[in-house]
Amino acid sequence: MKANCISCQEMVNAGNNPLLGKIITCPKCDARLEVVWLEPLELDWPTDEYDDDDDYSDEDY
Ligand SMILES: [Zn+2]
Numbered sequence: 001m002k003a004n005c006i007s008c009q010e011m012v013n014a015g016n017n018p019l020l021g022k023i024i025t026c027p028k029c030d031a032r033l034e035v036v037w038l039e040p041l042e043l044d045w046p047t048d049e050y051d052d053d054d055d056y057s058d059e060d061y
Contacts, residue, residue: 003041007031014041 001018002011010028014035018024022035023046033043 001038001041003043005029005031005033006043006045007033012043014043 001014001016003014004010005012005026005028007026008029008031010026012024012026012033014022014024018035018038018041020035020038024033024035024043025031026033032046034046036042036044
């Protein structure tokens with residue numbers, strides 16, 4: 001399955017059975033893209049970019 005890179009619009013191949021949340025890398029611009037929808041395949045910026053920043057607490061709840 002393929003989708004357009006949201007950074008450079010290049011067609012990116014996510015494999016035959018991509019999973020939601022799978023991270024793929026655009027071969028053209030090196031952007032990290034997360035599979036957020038499957039039919040049609042849709043890519044978005046990964047949501048785990050802030051994993052190395054522990055300043056956030058659970059105050060949302
Ligand atoms: Zn790209």
